[in-house]
Amino acid sequence: MxxxxxxxxxxxxxxxxxxxxxxxxxxxxxxxxxxxxxxxxxxxxxxxxxxxxxxxxxxxxxxxxxxxxxxxxxxxxxxxxxxxxxxxxxxxxxxxxxxxxxxxxxxxxxxxxxxxxxxxxxxxxxxxxxxxxxxxxxxxxxxxxxxxxxxxxxxxxxxxxxxxxxxxxxxxxxxxxxxxxxxxxxxxxxxxxxxxANAPLALAAVKRIVRAADGVPETEAFSAQRRETAALMASADVREGMTAFAERRTPLWRGE
CATH class of the missing domain: 3.90.226.10 (2-enoyl-CoA Hydratase; Chain A, domain 1)
Structure with missing residues (x-):
């Protein structure tokens, strides 16, 4: 404490x-x-x-x-x-x-x-x-x-x-x-x-996308989202999430 x-x-x-x-x-x-x-x-x-x-x-x-x-x-x-x-x-x-x-x-x-x-x-x-x-x-x-x-x-x-x-x-x-x-x-x-229990990088990305999309044209919002998703797709956590799904187990997130 x-x-x-x-x-x-x-x-x-x-x-x-x-x-x-x-x-x-x-x-x-x-x-x-x-x-x-x-x-x-x-x-x-x-x-x-x-x-x-x-x-x-x-x-x-x-x-x-x-x-x-x-x-x-x-x-x-x-x-x-x-x-x-x-x-x-x-x-x-x-x-x-x-x-x-x-x-x-x-x-x-x-x-x-x-x-x-x-x-x-x-x-x-x-x-x-x-x-x-x-x-x-x-x-x-x-x-x-x-x-x-x-x-x-x-x-x-x-x-x-x-x-x-x-x-x-x-x-x-x-x-x-x-x-x-x-x-x-x-x-x-x-x-x-x-x-x-969810992927920390994905949670943070959701928050950033929501902030970036607030009050901007849809095209800008999608551009911001593409930047975030590109970074996510390169992360170890995405591979872990997919692997865990295929192996029917709980993912072990590393935040990387």
Missing amino acids: NDTSQVRSERFGSSLLITIDRPKARNAVNAAVAEGLAAALETLEADPSLRAGVLTGAEGTFSAGMDLKAALTGESPEVPGRGFGGLTEAETTKPLIAAVEGWAMGGGFELALSCDLIVAAEDAKFGLPEVTRGLVAAGGGVLRLPKRIPYHLAMELLLTGEPISGERAGRLGIANRVVPASETTAVALQLAEQLA
């Missing part, structure tokens, strides 16, 4: 569980949390034996978003090049799953939207209340939410600031799994291990 004063990280198999640990502040993001999350993500990226990450919050709350009190004193909840919480603008190569219990408000919701998958408790609360404070959801909420759900539904959340339940988040397609609150982390870790 690796700890900072605000963020804990712990290994479970080939997955890294990253926990925002400021329960008395509802896991709000200050400078220390942002730096801690960035460090944990660097650990995930750098360790080839870690294949996926799970992000959650301590003691039943995901994150209340930006620590407004800290911000008023001049603290920044952003990390240069990585955005809010050290995550919202980071280009991670490994799958990241948000395990959301309790409140995921403002920047907390944006941290979840920055992950690749979301496991939500039935009674979790997702909201972007920035407009009620004279702000906009500038950590990715305004940019990402209308791409994830229908325009009018995204605008409802962005313009009213009203939260929705985890159950409704599942119906809208924001959450991949909706489970009882006591099961969110366990289900997210199970999902992470399922992803981790």
Whole structure:
């Protein structure tokens, strides 16, 4: 287990569980949390034996978003090049799953939207209340939410600031799994291990292709995809995947 004063990280198999640990502040993001999350993500990226990450919050709350009190004193909840919480603008190569219990408000919701998958408790609360404070959801909420759900539904959340339940988040397609609150982390870790069984180079390539294809003409998207697939076809993992299929065995991925 690796700890900072605000963020804990712990290994479970080939997955890294990253926990925002400021329960008395509802896991709000200050400078220390942002730096801690960035460090944990660097650990995930750098360790080839870690294949996926799970992000959650301590003691039943995901994150209340930006620590407004800290911000008023001049603290920044952003990390240069990585955005809010050290995550919202980071280009991670490994799958990241948000395990959301309790409140995921403002920047907390944006941290979840920055992950690749979301496991939500039935009674979790997702909201972007920035407009009620004279702000906009500038950590990715305004940019990402209308791409994830229908325009009018995204605008409802962005313009009213009203939260929705985890159950409704599942119906809208924001959450991949909706489970009882006591099961969110366990289900997210199970999902992470399922992803981790796949080829790491292929997982990273999928993420890069999705990013490269965002908002560009289809011809450019296919060009980016061809570059990625050409690199994959030259890898040892592709040969291993094909050989394992032919031999009816589980592949042994090397990430090469």
